[in-house]
Amino acid sequence: MSKVKRQMALGAMMYFPAGEHISSWRHPKAEAEGLLDFNYYKRIVQTAERGKFDMFFYADELYVWDRFESGISHSNSIRPEPFSLLSALSVVTEHIGLAATISTTYNEPYHIARKLATLDYLSNGRAAWNIVTSQTDEEARNFGKEKHLQHALRYERASEFVDVTQGLWDSWEDDALLFDKASGYFADKDKLHNLDYKGKDFSVRGPLNVTRPPQGHPVLIQAGASEAGKELAAAKAEVVFAPGSTFAPGGLLQDGQRLYEDIKGRMVKYNRHRDELKILPGVMPIIGRTESEAKEQLAIIEELTPQQLGLDLLSHYLGQDISSYPLDEPLPFLPEIDGFNQSKSGLERIREILKQETLTLRQLYQRITNKRGIAGTPEQIADHLEEWFIHGAADGFNIAFPHLPGSLDDFVDLVIPELQRRGLFRTEYTGRTLRDHLYLQRPANRFQSVRV
Secondary structure, rough: OOOOOOOOEEEEEEEEEEEEOOOOOOOOOHHHHHHHHHHHHHHHHHHEEEEOOOEEEEEOOOOOOOHHHHHOOOOOOOOHHHHHHHHHHHHHHOOOOOEEEEEOOOOOOHHHHHHHHHHHHHHHHHHHHEEEEEOOHHHHHOOOOOOOOOOOHHHHHHHHHHHHHHHHHHOOOOOOEEEEOOOOEEHHHHHOOOOEOOOOOEEEEEOOOOOOOOOOEEEEOOOOHHHHHHHHHHHHHOOEEEEEEOOOOOHHHHHHHEEEEHHHOOOOOOOOOOOOOEEEEEEEEEEEOHHHHHHHHHHHOOOOOOOHHHHHHHHHHOOOOOOOOOOEEOOOOOOOOOOOOOOOOHHHHHHHHHHHHHHHHHHHHHHHHHHEEEEEOOOHHHHHHHHHHHHOOOEEEEOOOOOHHHHHHHHHHHHHHHHHHOOOOOOOOOOOHHHHHHHHOOOOHHHHHHHH
């Protein structure tokens, strides 16, 4: 695609069903009661499709956050299962991609290959997989383990998991099915291939009992920004959900540029071209029709999280209980990242904040609960996105919403038209599959190329 025609990609993110913020359900305009109502999700995804978003991204976790009492009392831990939800949403949408978080630590490749291939068929080529390795011991205890797998081992397993899954998607060549009623031949046996994979973590014969997906492979997304995460992204991902604004309001363009070049620069050793990977930083726009209105909206969001929940959430991110420290004094230590077995990139961002600023614990937990937020008018939000897009920090953005469905409505009605006016975003869908939207090539079948 030429430089003149380059336009940003946009994902509509649902981290919690009521919005990005851990306390989004408390927002006066949130419709939290709808979190198990299909019509709630239908309205949200159809609004995103009206805004011509590339994809709807549904985050998922495999546990209830009960490490602290406040996790039950004050935060939302209820999430519908993603394959059921996205399959239903595929029927009421036509163009928008449908992406889900799926853990490689607590699943098996055959199951996931089959489910994603089926979703790709049901949606006519709009499925995507956000590859995660999970983060917490709470998840481990739901799957017969006491402790979460160590960080490096999780990513080794993830890399092998993706290899197996992609190999299973290639089991059938595209023209393997004959449906020849006269001769009685359902399929060409020479165009079906066993994977016969044997590795450190998996032994999978194959073949898959779903034919090759419409996209060849559903689009692969990766969200980690640790060293292991960046290597996995460079080797296998087609979309990266990068930390964009970090925890700092407005974010730093130079940090975005460094991460962008870091990940893209690693691709050459995997024989991949830079255009095969789209980097989409996360941003949570807090929109006001005027600057004063945007500030008012930000103030509401900053006050949503109860004090105890904020402290417990900070303890969670740090991996240690800090409730005994004075709330209006700085954290008396810099947390160590060596040996940390949750989100290393999340802890690193907190470390950077502590190195750059002197914040009280209260200010720090307020900062992290508003981790992607930028407040402004539609024009100011568009300015921020344009700056990152034009100056080599992003190929687009994963847009989070402080409350749903209202802040998505505001983005579609106020910011999207401004991006379109500047020629930065599509006015109509021009393709049918998610790969079409993202200008990603359909991968060749590994077995067919060998046979030919």
